Amino acid sequence: MLTCTDLSFSYDSQKSFSFPSFSCEKGEPLLILGKSGTGKTTLLHLLALLLKPTKGSIKINGHELASLTPKEATQMRANHVGIIYQKPHFVSSLNVLDNLLLANYLADQKQSIEQAQKLSDNLGISNLLDKKTNLLSGGEQQRVSIARALMNNPDVILADEPTSNLDDENCDKVILLLENQSKNIGAALVIVTHDQRLKDNFKNIITL
Numbered sequence: 001m002l003t004c005t006d007l008s009f010s011y012d013s014q015k016s017f018s019f020p021s022f023s024c025e026k027g028e029p030l031l032i033l034g035k036s037g038t039g040k041t042t043l044l045h046l047l048a049l050l051l052k053p054t055k056g057s058i059k060i061n062g063h064e065l066a067s068l069t070p071k072e073a074t075q076m077r078a079n080h081v082g083i084i085y086q087k088p089h090f091v092s093s094l095n096v097l098d099n100l101l102l103a104n105y106l107a108d109q110k111q112s113i114e115q116a117q118k119l120s121d122n123l124g125i126s127n128l129l130d131k132k133t134n135l136l137s138g139g140e141q142q143r144v145s146i147a148r149a150l151m152n153n154p155d156v157i158l159a160d161e162p163t164s165n166l167d168d169e170n171c172d173k174v175i176l177l178l179e180n181q182s183k184n185i186g187a188a189l190v191i192v193t194h195d196q197r198l199k200d201n202f203k204n205i206i207t208l
């Protein structure tokens with residue numbers, strides 16, 4: 001589903017990264033662990049087609065990302081990749097429901113209130129749908145971010161430090177939600193983090 005081979009990236013001549021090769025099948029979550037500055041967010045942005053590798057290959061469902069035109073890359077990201085960013089980047093003038101529907105709109109998909117309600121039920125945020133996002137707690141924002149990433153039934157879910165601001169109890173809950181939701185929709189799940197608490201939850205772990 002997602003494979004990366006011999007991936008390298010440079011911001012400039014001073015800052016370059018070589019990443020280990022890996023693959024992630026649907027229903028097989030992968031944890032990428034690394035200390036601050038080891039390139040976790042950079043790797044996630046490569047997988048999310050937000051950066052282009054200087055060398056190597058990334059394939060989603062067999063499609064080589066480097067060979068996509070800019071338009072195809074945008075479509076691939078919107079329709080096949082769900083991203084949970086370190087900071088949520090909501091549109092603060094919209095309520096939670098409209099932030100969720102925006103994900104459909106930006107992917108040129110039919111806006112699905114049913115999907116938003118189903119995900120909100122699963123994630124325990126259905127009582128928040130009419131709230132403005134700046135009124136939510138950190139844990140609530142995290143769950144809305146997960147719902148938004150799943151609105152278009154992506155094939156790959158990428159999560160950047162999803163637990164870094166959470167206490168132990170909410171950390172476990174969020175990981176369980178991510179695992180269950182990715183299983184439900186048959187998506188590959190890649191989590192990048194420095195949070196050592198997650199080590200015991202995953203079978204497949206790569207350390208940067």
Ligand SMILES: Nc1ncnc2c1ncn2[C@@H]1O[C@H](COP(=O)(O)OP(=O)(O)OP(=O)(O)O)[C@@H](O)[C@H]1O
Nearest residue numbers: 011012015034035036037038039040041042043194
């Ligand atoms: N746009 C950029 N231009 C130049 N260097 C950058 C750029 N973005 C990130 N870097 C550098 O690349 C390195 C890796 O950054 P990245 O954010 O990928 O690391 P990280 O492992 O996610 O770190 P953290 O856990 O602190 O978020 C850092 O030293 C950072 O300063």
